[in-house]
Amino acid sequence: MGYLYLFIAIISEVIATNLLKATDGFSKLLPSVECLIAYVVCFYSLSKAIKYMPLNVAYALWGAVGIILITIFSVVYWKEQINTPTVIGIGFIVIGTILVNTFGTGH
Numbered sequence: 001m002g003y004l005y006l007f008i009a010i011i012s013e014v015i016a017t018n019l020l021k022a023t024d025g026f027s028k029l030l031p032s033v034e035c036l037i038a039y040v041v042c043f044y045s046l047s048k049a050i051k052y053m054p055l056n057v058a059y060a061l062w063g064a065v066g067i068i069l070i071t072i073f074s075v076v077y078w079k080e081q082i083n084t085p086t087v088i089g090i091g092f093i094v095i096g097t098i099l100v101n102t103f104g105t106g107h
Helices: 002-022 029-049 055-076 084-103
Strands: none
Touching (some): 002 029, 055 084
């Protein structure tokens, strides 16, 4: 059940973060309201996920998967450029997440 809540938290966080860009500094009402709702869903779901799994594991997965998905979305949808150091940095985040999930306590 924890992973389901975590999945919802990740997806809603990716949606909220992309909507954050669409709010244009919270000057556009509809994207602003949608963004805030998505963040509420995100943090509620994350709070439920950590009832079923260790905080460090949940947060590592939430952060890593979120960064990967947001980076992909920013390149595809927002047409933003990424460079080699960015890809390497994301790789380190993935490696760190794997280490936390493999060797972290509480599993």
